[in-house]
Amino acid sequence: MDLLAQLNASQREAVTWVDGPALVLAGPGSGKTRVLTYRVAYLVRECGVSPRRIVAVTFTNKAAREMKERLLRLLGPQCEALTVGTFHAICARILRREGGLLGFAPSFTIYDRDDQLAVVKRILKEMNFDEKLYRPGAVHALISKAKNELVSPEDYRPGSYREEIAARVYARYQQALRESNALDFDDLLMYVVKVFQNHPDVLLRYRQQYSHVLVDEFQDTNVAQYVLLKLLAEEHRNLFVVADEDQSIYSWRGADFRNIQRFREDFHGARTILLERNYRSTQTILEAANAVISHNIHRTPKTLFTDRGGGIPVIVHEAYDEQEEGQFVLNEIQRRVADGECRPGDCAVMYRTNAQSRAIEEAFLRGGQPYKLVGATRFYERREIKDSIAYLRILYNPADAVSLNRVINTPPRGLGDKTLGTLFSWATELGCSGWDALHILRDKAQDDGEEHPFGARAAAALLRFLHLWEELVEASETTDAAALLQQVLEATGYEGYLRDGTEEGEDRWNNVMELLAVAAQYSGVPNSLAVFLEEVALVSDVDDLGEQPDAPVLLTLHMAKGLEFPVVFIVGMEEGILPHSRSSTSAEELEEERRLCYVGITRAKDTLYLVHTFRRSSYGRSEPSEPSRFLRDIPSRLLHGHRPQAAAKPRAARRLSSASTRRGPQRPAAANPPQEPAFQAGDRVVHPKFGEGTVKESKLLGDDEQVTVEFAEKGKKMLLARFAKLEKVR
Numbered sequence: 174m175d176l177l178a179q180l181n182a183s184q185r186e187a188v189t190w191v192d193g194p195a196l197v198l199a200g201p202g203s204g205k206t207r208v209l210t211y212r213v214a215y216l217v218r219e220c221g222v223s224p225r226r227i228v229a230v231t232f233t234n235k236a237a238r239e240m241k242e243r244l245l246r247l248l249g250p251q252c253e254a255l256t257v258g259t260f261h262a263i264c265a266r267i268l269r270r271e272g273g274l275l276g277f278a279p280s281f282t283i284y285d286r287d288d289q290l291a292v293v294k295r296i297l298k299e300m301n302f303d304e305k306l307y308r309p310g311a312v313h314a315l316i317s318k319a320k321n322e323l324v325s326p327e328d329y330r331p332g333s334y335r336e337e338i339a340a341r342v343y344a345r346y347q348q349a350l351r352e353s354n355a356l357d358f359d360d361l362l363m364y365v366v367k368v369f370q371n372h373p374d375v376l377l378r379y380r381q382q383y384s385h386v387l388v389d390e391f392q393d394t395n396v397a398q399y400v401l402l403k404l405l406a407e408e409h410r411n412l413f414v415v416a417d418e419d420q421s422i423y424s425w426r427g428a429d430f431r432n433i434q435r436f437r438e439d440f441h442g443a444r445t446i447l448l449e450r451n452y453r454s455t456q457t458i459l460e461a462a463n464a465v466i467s468h469n470i471h472r473t474p475k476t477l478f479t480d481r482g483g484g485i486p487v488i489v490h491e492a493y494d495e496q497e498e499g500q501f502v503l504n505e506i507q508r509r510v511a512d513g514e515c516r517p518g519d520c521a522v523m524y525r526t527n528a529q530s531r532a533i534e535e536a537f538l539r540g541g542q543p544y545k546l547v548g549a550t551r552f553y554e555r556r557e558i559k560d561s562i563a564y565l566r567i568l569y570n571p572a573d574a575v576s577l578n579r580v581i582n583t584p585p586r587g588l589g590d591k592t593l594g595t596l597f598s599w600a601t602e603l604g605c606s607g608w609d610a611l612h613i614l615r616d617k618a619q620d621d622g623e624e625h626p627f628g629a630r631a632a633a634a635l636l637r638f639l640h641l642w643e644e645l646v647e648a649s650e651t652t653d654a655a656a657l658l659q660q661v662l663e664a665t666g667y668e669g670y671l672r673d674g675t676e677e678g679e680d681r682w683n684n685v686m687e688l689l690a691v692a693a694q695y696s697g698v699p700n701s702l703a704v705f706l707e708e709v710a711l712v713s714d715v716d717d718l719g720e721q722p723d724a725p726v727l728l729t730l731h732m733a734k735g736l737e738f739p740v741v742f743i744v745g746m747e748e749g750i751l752p753h754s755r756s757s758t759s760a761e762e763l764e765e766e767r768r769l770c771y772v773g774i775t776r777a778k779d780t781l782y783l784v785h786t787f788r789r790s791s792y793g794r795s796e797p798s799e800p801s802r803f804l805r806d807i808p809s810r811l812l813h814g815h816r817p818q819a820a821a822k823p824r825a826a827r828r829l830s831s832a833s834t835r836r837g838p839q840r841p842a843a844a845n846p847p848q849e850p851a852f853q854a855g856d857r858v859v860h861p862k863f864g865e866g867t868v869k870e871s872k873l874l875g876d877d878e879q880v881t882v883e884f885a886e887k888g889k890k891m892l893l894a895r896f897a898k899l900e901k902v903r
Contacts, residue, residue, distance in 0.1 A: 176215055176219070177189070179207075180207070183447060184204055184211070184448065186446050187212065188208060190413075190444050192411065193411065193442065193444065194410050194412045194413070194414075195412075195413045196414055196436060196437065197413070197445075197448060198416060198417060198418070198445065198446070198448065198475060199415050200417060200449055200451060201420065201453065201454075201462075201776075202452050203450060203451055203477075204448065204452055206239060206240065206243070207243075208415065208448065209240065210240055210243040210244055211247070212387065213247075213387065214244065216385055217248055217251060222384065224251050224252065224253075225254045225255075225256075225382070226382065226384040227383070227384075227387070228255075229257045229388075229389070230259070230260055230263060230386070230388045230389065230402075231389045232260070232393055234262070235735070241257050256383070260361075260362060260401075261358055261362070261711050262707070262708075264362055264365045267379075268281070268356070268364055271365075271368050271372075271375055274371075274375070275364055275367065275368065277351075277364075281570060282354065282570045282575075282576065282706070283358070283361070283706075283707065283711070284355050284356070284357045285358075285553075288576075289313055289357050291575050292349050292350065295349070297309060297342065300345070302342075307338050311335075312339050315336060316346060317426075319343065320362075320363050322395075322397070322427075323396060326340070326347055353572050353575065354570050355572075355573060355574075359397070362398060363397055369401070369404045369405075380407075380409065385409075385411045385413070386402060386406045386413070387414075388402060388415065390415070390416070391414035391432065392417055392418055392421040392428070392432070392433060393423050393428040394428065394432050395426075395427035396429065396432075399432045403439060406440075410440060416430075418430050418471065418472045418473060419472055420768060420772050422731060422769045422772055424765055447473075449477055449478060451479045453737055454479060454481070454484075454778055454779075455482060455484025455779060456479050456483045457485065458775070458778075461487050461811050462477065462774040464806050464807045465770055467806075471764060477775075484779060485780060486812055486813035487811055488783070488812075489783050489813070489814040490784045490814050491784075491814075492785070494786050494787070494790070495532035495789055495790060496532055496535075496893075498533075498744055498745075498784055499534075499537070502533060502782075503537055503540045505742070505782065506542070506725055506740075507542065509740065516723055517543075517725050518723040519738060519739040520726070520738060520741075521727075521728065521736070521738040521740070522727045522744060523728060523733050523742065523743050523744070523776070524727075524730065524744050524745050525729065525751045526753075527729060529744060529745050529750070530546065533727055533744065534727065535892070535897070537725075538897075542724075543724040544724050544726070544727055545724050545727065546728075547726060547728035552687070555684055555886075556681070558684055558685070558688055560580060560667070561667070561685055561688055562576075563575075563579040563580045564576075564580050564665065565657065565706060568648075568661075569702050569703060574597065574606065580665075581607075581638055583670075584666055584667060584669075584670035586637070587630070587631075588634050588635065592631040592635070595626050595627065596611075608642075611635060611636070611642075612639070614627065614636065614639075615639060618632055641665070645664060653695065653697075653701040653702070654692040654702045654704075655689060655692040655693040655701075658688070662685065662689075667685070668682060677865065677886065691709075692705055726738070730751075730769050730770075731769070733772060738776055738777065739777075739778045739779045740780045741773070741776050741777035742782040742784060743770075745784070746783050746784060746785040746803065747798040751766065752767070752770075752803070783804060785804070786798050849873070850871040850873060851871075851894060852878070853871060854868055854869060855867065858882060858899045858900060858901055858902060859900050859902055860882070860897060860898065863886065863887040866885060867882065868880060869882065879892070879894075880892050882899070
């Protein structure tokens with residue numbers, strides 16, 4: 174294959190720039206993945222660079238898989254020698270080899286967000302801090318921010334009392350992770366940087382190994398990631414980064430698009446190449462996107478263009494409220510599918526905040542339209558999956574306190590919260606892990622004269638668990654991941670615990686069987702348990718999106734990055750939603766909101782809907798809405814439908830206009846508005862889609878009843894009783 178014949182002029186320039194740093198500013202849909210993969214192939218096939226000397230870094234497993242698949246077609250078996258993966262996956266591999274320099278055993282566990290919050294909650298409780306005043310999520314966010322900026326607990330300088338609390342928790346949090354031989358996602362980056370900075374010989378070894386470093390989505394890197402890349406490429410300077418300032422939308426998790434400027438300053442003489450030709454969207458959609466993003470100041474000007482032609486206008490629709498908004502989206506999808514214009518899976522509905530999905534979901538449920546909700550309870554976050562993985566984690570890393578706490582009484586073994594609290598407190602006093610504490614307990618129990626803090630029944634239950642644990646640890650030394658999981662399920666009686674005769678129990682057991690099938694894919698892989706646990710820990714929300722059934726996708730604009738769909742609906746195009754109200758006092762945050770809108774628009778290939786409402790409910794009140802300023806940025810020649818005018822237009826006039834132009838059915842009025850709630854907190858209910866749950870709150874809302882339900886499978890949902898088809902469980 175002639176590699177260069179497959180590329181346009183700008184792509185060819187990027188691929189053939191071999192020596193020295195390069196910054197490729199790639200607009201959405203401009204073929205950046207092709208540029209990255211073809212550059213790797215060019216280095217190997219045309220320049221004679223050994224595949225072992227190339228590392229390509231991405232942000233998602235999905236992107237890494239796609240890159241590997243393309244490279245397999247281009248390079249064949251040679252691609253096996255390449256290092257391709259996410260920042261976290263590559264850093265985890267480095268720390269398995271080098272973590273001993275920092276005192277970590279190679280069997281360290283990677284804690285996910287739930288595990289991290291569990292540790293923070295335990296520490297807040299230890300320190301007698303009120304969780305209502307110091308929310309675990311907020312405290313952890315401050316810790317994560319510090320790590321992203323490479324600030325250790327010793328160097329943390331709080332600027333407020335809240336940060337003072339976070340500093341104290343941070344120090345104990347790191348100690349707790351070390352006691353469990355565990356790392357969180359931020360540690361993977363921070364500790365590799367620490368190894369490189371403190372051990373020049375190790376850094377030199379990796380610099381010599383990787384003579385060419387390629388990075389995708391560079392605008393999403395944080396300080397730790399930038400420092401890591403700089404350390405790795407500073408000597409040979411062959412750092413090739415692909416970025417788009419216009420798609421930098423993750424500042425809330427540490428991403429800093431200013432790393433592009435830092436790159437220009439630190440790597441003088443870097444070649445800058447623009448990729449502006451778009452292969453995804455129609456020219457109308459691209460011009461709408463250009464019109465929105467052109468108002469941002471902090472960007473490199475570029476203009477997207479395509480050979481696909483103009484396409485149809487962008488459709489702007491004003492609904493009366495969020496219920497009519499959801500109904501309009503449903504009607505349009507079903508109409509297009511019925512007319513043969515698209516398949517259900519060609520459609521995506523995007524929104525600024527997760528809460529906006531409620532009205533869309535309710536419309537889909539009423540209309541009998543299946544859908545895929547990205548960001549809902551993920552497979553690996555389901556209770557039964559986390560239980561099963563926790564068992565495997567304590568076999569691989571017996572010091573893992575979070576996993577031990579999860580499974581020591583699952584299924585129930587007669588160990589109450591008091592006994593478990595005593596065990597972990599005793600382990601802390603002894604300065605050892607729960608594994609070691611149980612062995613000490615056994616030694617003391619065998620000697621009648623030795624004291625320990627447990628009653629006879631509790632001690633016996635703990636020692637029975639220890640005996641089971643030891644047998645499984647021994648089996649783990651010679652058994653692969655799938656066979657070991659099967660042994661765990663049998664030895665613990667977990668199948669009988671889940672399969673309780675209910676449909677929900679059968680679903681949970683089927684999920685465990687699916688996990689077993691995943692584990693079976695690692696049979697024959699060296700250290701299969703370690704590889705399986707590491708890859709499972711690093712799975713992200715959109716990794717398996719392409720494997721879903723043919724149904725519309727509902728997702729936030731943040732989750733939409735990197736995806737594309739023939740038909741896209743962006744709902745909630747209103748002031749206070751997009752742009753979000755938090756951006757009203759910050760020019761920098763407003764620019765990020767504009768970038769978020771730009772990302773949403775450029776996900777559309779053929780058809781784009783921008784939907785806003787005249788009224789929207791917020792905090793239990795329905796109030797008039799103001800159309801988003803981003804709608805007014807788009808020239809009227811590109812639009813079809815009701816185009817919002819200046820914000821000063823009288824609301825009464827807008828309402829009359831809305832009444833005469835909107836499509837789709839009005840929200841049905843209740844024949845007999847309820848006088849008091851039909852549901853009470855504590856009621857057990859069942860929903861045809863979400864299964865069983867418990868009512869947390871119910872209140873009258875206009876002519877309907879708003880019910881908040883915590884579902885066992887789907888988490889917390891806010892539903893309107895008139896539409897939700899909730900039934901009480903007798």
